Amino acid sequence: MTRRPAFPLLLAIAATSSGSLAYEVLLMRLFSIVQWHHFAYLIISLALLGYGVSGVFLAFNRERLIGVYGLAVTINLLLFGMAAPACFLIAQQIPFNPAELLWATEQLGYLSGLYLLLSLPFFFAANVIGLSFFRYRRDVSSIYAADLCGAGIGSLSIIALLFVLFPEKILPVIGGLSIVASLLVQRLFFRRWRVGVRFTVGAATVAAIFVLALQNWTLNISPYKGLSQQLRIPGTKVVENYSSPLGLLSVIESTQMPLRHAPGLSLNADAEPPEQLGIFTDADNLSAITRYDGNPDNLAYLDQSTSALPYHLQDLGEVLILGAGTGSDVLQALYHKIPAIDAVELNPQTIALIKDKHADFAGHIYSDPRVRLHTAEARGFVATSRDRYDLINLSLLDAFGASSAGLYALAETYLYTEQALKAYLEHLTPGGYLSMTRWIKIPPRDTLKLIATASAALKTLGSEHPERSIVLIRSWQTATMLIKNGTFSEAELAALRRFRDERGFDADYYPGVAETEVNRFNILQEPYYYQAATALLGEEREAFIADYKFNIKPATDDRPYFFHFFKWRTLPEIWSLLGQGGMSLLESGYLLLIVGLAHAVAVSFLLIIVPLWFWKRKLGIETGSAMHWRIFFYFSCLGLAFLFVEIAFIQKFILILHHPLYAITVVVSTFLLSAGIGSRFSKKLSDKNNRLWIAMPIAAIVLLSAAYILEFQFITGFLLQRSEFSKVLGSIALIVPLGFFMGMPFPMGMASLGRSVPALIPWAWGVNGCASVISAILAALIATEFGFTVLVFSALWLYALAALSFPAAENRVR
């Protein structure tokens, strides 16, 4: 048999990678619905250790498996096809409840069970690719090219599929794809047609069973998520479901006990919300469509929350609502008779619900002549808009539950960075307001970070007295900060005090506020907000930020982790309080990643390093050889560096392409496809069999990455002025050369092993797999602590280290 991989085999490998990447994205979607996003991230990151396990498994069984290569690949493809849906179905039966993690030790067992189970499909997929590297060691570049191009196609396909199918319906598609791949392969290796027919019939039967079994199957959503809780109420049911990669929208109606969603309502309020329909996103994060019959009196309750403040300070003309969602902020503006409202919403399905499907119920607010609707990402809209507004409003853009649980710690958001606030302020008319409403946390966290960010943004814009441009008002549940383009007048402050007294709110900060005026209606143990605001807007700013027990340093575009409040210094104190009522103090999102990283490092150590002590010969390492350490460093560095660069540039390009979904899709698929082409091309360099050639792609990666990251402001400035199409094209043009070179070092290393120590190819594959898992988690932690620029430069050092440890044939110790 030829030692060059046949085209159908390459196709099968591409299908495997495609399915594997699609499965990874799909699992994230599914677990975000049935559980919570950060646990999804943790579980799936760890499940990818299946790649590392595969490397070790192949390393120990390489000779046995290579003898039955065709059969082994076919079986692994079939197993991947079956395990992908089956493992998720089984995982749904595990009663994992993250909220109990710190109370009940059995939950740790469930968590481990989940990730071990979900690592199985990745293990089978990785076996197919890893074994092919070993078998076709002379043509690794083709296998890796198929692997990367397949993954690139997978990243595009899964996004497309998520637009047309509900996530749970995609599981059999992935299974089916792998079964088709197994059919492609079996034709190559089983010559007897009868075997082929039997195999085809068997595979088709398995596929049909899955499709039938999943027909009426529904997701088993955690009973503690908002949607499950709401559905317990008699007469409540889901009337519609809409799915897209942006989330699963569930519309609920309650016929017996009306839904009443009015967050932040004053304790003095006597108005109640009218009839509402509930909208859950990913089975949580409730928002409501409010019945509006054109009579503003029925919306009086919207004037009873802190976010209504700006409408009472002066007559406003044009208002911009960022994150308009189901329309409550638009209704609030309409209630206050605003003549021109620009409403910006990211999710077209949310807009369609209000504008079309439930337009009669919602009072046709999105077709109101006073309202201009924009389907866009908030920051992107502001970046490209030339309009100026009397008020820009961002209210409660995340749900209370997620916000209070500290789980958003590592979710990037470009809405609350210093640069974002600066951009909003630049779009205000003279005397206009930027209004930002957040949930109350005790002790305060996000509102204080917003004050610190606002102060920094105002200073950047040349304000010498930011303290004269900020007011802060608070209820028991929400706090609204107003930043004025100018300074507050005495008339405005008098109106503020009136608004405060009528509704029983506390004006914790305004220019000239006295301590005796604060903390009167919604009383905290200490006037925390007043103390913090006066410190953050005064001389003590830096000392206060340093002394505060949570991280309230402003987020920036380079470090867009607004919800990252964790400080190591505070951990011991909070840890000692967990048994009492201190759990909500724990910023668990960050800690979860630390736990995930420690776990990934420990498992990798067990998989990669421990066998070096006990089974050196079995792995194929010759006595006295130090080559394996070179291999270890080379493939570890590559595994870490590739994802560091990719993750950093995904985030950077979000600032150009703005829509997070399109940005991720464009960047990831372009990276993978161009790296695939780079891999194919790398064969020419590998064939020269000279270690110096590795310097070429690595030098190119270092130069291109450094140039992009250092000049990113220029690139952003240039591309932002262009059309949407040009932005996408420009981004692709920038990524292609970088991706092209990034696709080379891995196959060049493998090709070198193929010439010197082919037995270590599977082990190197395992090293790379483990490093990739560690990389994804570590990248998030480095970006949180130091920012994306540092992340990219860390990657460049790793690439340099890789070049130095390149396992060239001449390094072999004989």
Added chain:
Amino acid sequence: MNKQFRLLFFAFMLFGVTNYALAGGEMAYEPQRNSLVDAIQADVRSTSYFLGKDALDEKVLQALRKVPRHEFVQEAQRLNAYLNRPLPIGYGQTISQPYIVAIMTDLLDLDENSRVLEIGTGSAYQAAVLAEVAGSVYTIEIIDALAERAAGDLKRLGYDKVHSRAGDGYYGWEEAAPFDAIMVTAAASHIPPPLIKQLKPGGRMIIPVGGRFTVQHLVLVNKDQENRITSRQLLPVRFVPLTGDR
């Protein structure tokens, strides 16, 4: 006749053994309950900064020593009944952490004449604790199955002064209003205005804010004699967000 006598004798024996076992079981739970109360007292001492007192009201402590929490949890959770932690009770609901139950009850400042409304009966453990310190308790549960189970448990355990019903708590219990105290343990996006209306002048309302397994903080709403409303946000642990020198 002889056969009937034997059966009767067997039934008596069985009754005796069961009673002994139950009494023994109940007695076995008592030390656990007392240790739990000791642990709660220690926690309260360390939280005195926020609660404004070093110890809970003796009536509340007595109630905690008396109410059999194990009777309000699912069979599978009985072993954990006297751990100071929330436990799942089915239907996506929980029985609250005893420490939180204790301080919430204490903050309501009840006496034997108090009339209390509870929104969100859940397991009915909280209602039973309230019944030990207040004159009458009215409790509403929105989930029918839970309401039915809670009513059965309360009746079985002799909590006759607890009036329970299934339904929507948003409009309170008009016929029994006004109340000296209201406890809202059901999740809500806001405090329903009708509940504030049903609070007597001088009355108190307590609301735990946060998730099912994690209380972020407590909100204590006060209505003064002039019907002015204020709230206090209380962290249930001693934690000051600034370092000591500030």
